[in-house]
Amino acid sequence: MKILQVNKFxxxxxxxxxxxxxxxxxxxxRGHEVHAFSTKSPRNLQSRDSDYFVTxxxxxxxxxxxxxxxxxxxFLYNREAKKSLAAQIAEVKPDIIHLHNIYHHLSASILSxxxxxxxxxxxxxxxxxxxxxxxxxxTQGSVCERCKGGKYYNAIIHRxxxxxxxxxxxxxxxxxxxKITQAYERTVKSFICPSVFIKNKMQDWGEPPGKLVYxxxxxxxxxxxxxxxxxxxxxxxxxxxxxxxxxxxxxxxxRVPSVKLDIIGEGPERAKLEQLxxxxxxxxVNFLGFQTGKELSELRGRAKALCLPSVVYENAxxxxxEAMASGVPVIGSNIGGIPELxxxxxxxxxxxxxxxxxxxxxxxxxxxxxxxQRFELGDAGKEAAVSKFTWDKHLKDLEQIYSD
Numbered sequence: 069m070k071i072l073q074v075n076k077f078x079x080x081x082x083x084x085x086x087x088x089x090x091x092x093x094x095x096x097x098r099g100h101e102v103h104a105f106s107t108k109s110p111r112n113l114q115s116r117d118s119d120y121f122v123t124x125x126x127x128x129x130x131x132x133x134x135x136x137x138x139x140x141x142x143f144l145y146n147r148e149a150k151k152s153l154a155a156q157i158a159e160v161k162p163d164i165i166h167l168h169n170i171y172h173h174l175s176a177s178i179l180s181x182x183x184x185x186x187x188x189x190x191x192x193x194x195x196x197x198x199x200x201x202x203x204x205x206x207t208q209g210s211v212c213e214r215c216k217g218g219k220y221y222n223a224i225i226h227r228x229x230x231x232x233x234x235x236x237x238x239x240x241x242x243x244x245x246x247k248i249t250q251a252y253e254r255t256v257k258s259f260i261c262p263s264v265f266i267k268n269k270m271q272d273w274g275e276p277p278g279k280l281v282y283x284x285x286x287x288x289x290x291x292x293x294x295x296x297x298x299x300x301x302x303x304x305x306x307x308x309x310x311x312x313x314x315x316x317x318x319x320x321x322x323r324v325p326s327v328k329l330d331i332i333g334e335g336p337e338r339a340k341l342e343q344l345x346x347x348x349x350x351x352x353v354n355f356l357g358f359q360t361g362k363e364l365s366e367l368r369g370r371a372k373a374l375c376l377p378s379v380v381y382e383n384a385x386x387x388x389x390e391a392m393a394s395g396v397p398v399i400g401s402n403i404g405g406i407p408e409l410x411x412x413x414x415x416x417x418x419x420x421x422x423x424x425x426x427x428x429x430x431x432x433x434x435x436x437x438x439x440x441q442r443f444e445l446g447d448a449g450k451e452a453a454v455s456k457f458t459w460d461k462h463l464k465d466l467e468q469i470y471s472d
Contacts, residue, residue: 069470070101072162072187074153076173078106078113078121083386084169084194087285089113091466094459098467103160105153107173120156122148127172127235143238144245146175154181164470167191167256171203176246179255190469191252192260195383198252199273201243202228206311206380211403216273220244253279258469262384263405269381281469285384286462289454293395294369297446298439301328301354302399302431303371305364305387308335313377313401313421315344320427322348326435329353329375330367365394372442373397373434379421382406389457392449397442399430415449 075088092102104117107124115121125139142148153174157165165187170178182189197203201223205212214222220240223229229239246252253276261267262285271277302321306312314331318341321327329349331341334357345353359367368374374391376382381404388409391398398416400406412418417433419426434442 069164069467070103070160070162071095071470072103072105072157072160072165073168074105074165074170074174074178075168076107076170077109077124078104078115079109079111080113081111084192086386087192087194088168090459094463098463103156103162105156105178117156120152122146122152122174124173127230140234140238142175143172144175144242145177146173147177149174150177150181153178154184157181157185157187162187165189166470169194169197171197171242176242176251179251183255188470189256190258190260191256192262193266193270193383194262196266196269196381198259198270198275201239204311204380205269209310210379211381215243218244218247220247258472260466260469263408265381265405265408266383283462283465283469284457285386285389286459287386287389287393287453287457289393289450289458290369293446293450294366296366296370297395298370298372298442300367300370300372301330302373302375302434303330303332303367304375304377305332305359305368306376308333308337308341310337311378311380312337313379314341316379316422316424316427317375317377318345318353319348320424320431321353323424323428324431324435327352327431330356330371332356332359332364332367334358368396369394371396373399373416376400376406377419377421377427378403378406380404384409389453392453393457395443395446395450397434397445398449399427399434409452411448411452415445415452 073088073092077085080086095102104115106121108121109124125142130136165182195203196205200215201220207226207228220243223240224236227236229236258281259279260281260283264282267280267282270280304314308314321329342355368391374396376385376388378401384405388398398410400410400418401421402418403421407418410416410418417430419430
């Protein structure tokens with residue numbers, strides 16, 4: 069089968085990109101011919117299809133009136149992307165096109181090229197952009213569903229994507245156009261949902277139920293758990309930003325004197341969180357910055373538990389799946405798709421998001437457990453990962469979705 073993977077970034081920028089590259093590699097190993105379409109960047113991984121890649125615009129900063137005008141037009145309708153993808157489809161003649169994140173940088177313009185080619189198309193919903201202009205359903209410090217029912221002017225009122233007025237007007241206009249024209253719905257035969265939560269949420273927001281297909285994210289399962297399992301600290305892994313709820317975790321750790329916490333990642337909240345930690349838990353919270361590869365695996369493998377205190381609708385967090393596969397218990401917020409992975413009292417604990425007392429209680433419970441009891445939680449998580457979230461199962465189910 070010839071498969072064309074489409075994503076706006078082709079470097080290892082985030083979870084969607086990591087998944088797409090690993091998926092492509094494994095599909096090739098199964099005998100498929102895999103191609104790619106994306107934007108240009110010096111950070112991109114190598115691709116034989118790079119001649120088809122298009123200009124990547126930076127929407128995070130102003131670059132002058134003329135350049136910003138060009139960016140605005142491409143934000144709404146990227147003619148270069150449409151033309152280049154149409155040429156690639158004509159040349160490669162894929163049997164299936166698999167979309168990932170295309171918004172803003174590639175735009176919905178490429179959907180008309182796909183429809184014109186009559187090539188079957190599926191899309192993995194890595195986030196909530198199919199329904200929400202800022203793709204997180206999170207604004208001004210809390211979960212937000214103001215745009216439900218097509219009320220996308222709320223993205224302008226609440227500055228949901230960018231600080232200025234004009235960019236948010238563009239985002240609201242782009243979202244309104246795609247919904248009025250049903251651009252995605254007319255193009256995509258199956259929307260692949262990594263969690264039941266996002267499947268139900270998309271249906272609740274008006275997406276066609278018959279096109280929503282649940283397919284959980286996969287994870288590589290290590291052959292064995294770390295020989296130092298449970299000897300490390302509690303860990304958080306992720307972007308240091310408000311929606312991750314790290315402030316609640318740090319304050320809760322400050323109230324449980326035996327807890328030591330390693331915070332792994334970078335982001336805009338780092339300085340604020342470092343100052344807070346020095347006040348409420350001096351000497352017990354370590355900020356380790358961005359970690360990858362062997363170093364990250366070792367930190368995770370010996371952790372007492374992974375903590376994910378998100379206050380946003382998480383979809384199917386890779387950090388939780390990686391912890392489960394490593395036999396590490398998880399303490400997670402009872403929100404979004406997290407409760408589908410973390411079973412309270414079985415492979416970890418659930419705590420209400422932003423509830424200081426709930427997080428203190430969860431940490432205390434974990435601290436009161438013996439090492440053997442924590443191992444039992446970790447083993448239960450690994451058993452769930454082996455039974456539900458292997459790459460082999462994921463690929464077989466995905467191939468069926470491609471063929472349907």
